[in-house]
Amino acid sequence: MSRGADPGVGLCSVCTHVRVVENRRGSRYYLCELSLTDNRFVKYPSLPVAECPGFEHETRTVED
Template sequence: MIDAGLCLSCQHALLRPTNRGTTYLRCALAATDDRFAKYPRLPVTDCAGFEPGRSLQ
């Protein structure tokens, strides 16, 4: 896995696999707040919506 930065431990990060074997990291906050990118450019080093709470590793 590539370094996703803050997203690796953020409760709003979702992994979305495709049928072709690729996995994308999606930000759940983007569904309700336009300040957040649906698929953020990685690694994320600063995010106003970051909330620790999970580990995608």
């Protein structure tokens, strides 16, 4: 089964540049790591992200 984007989050959910931050209450934040070096991007993009010039699909494979 392939991993699709989370519709509530959009592209960030499958982007190689995202860092998912979870707080103690279980809230999840999607931090765009491109924002650290490129001011075209905001640290916490408003979700869902439908289009993004920095988007690169993550290449991580899921192992059994």
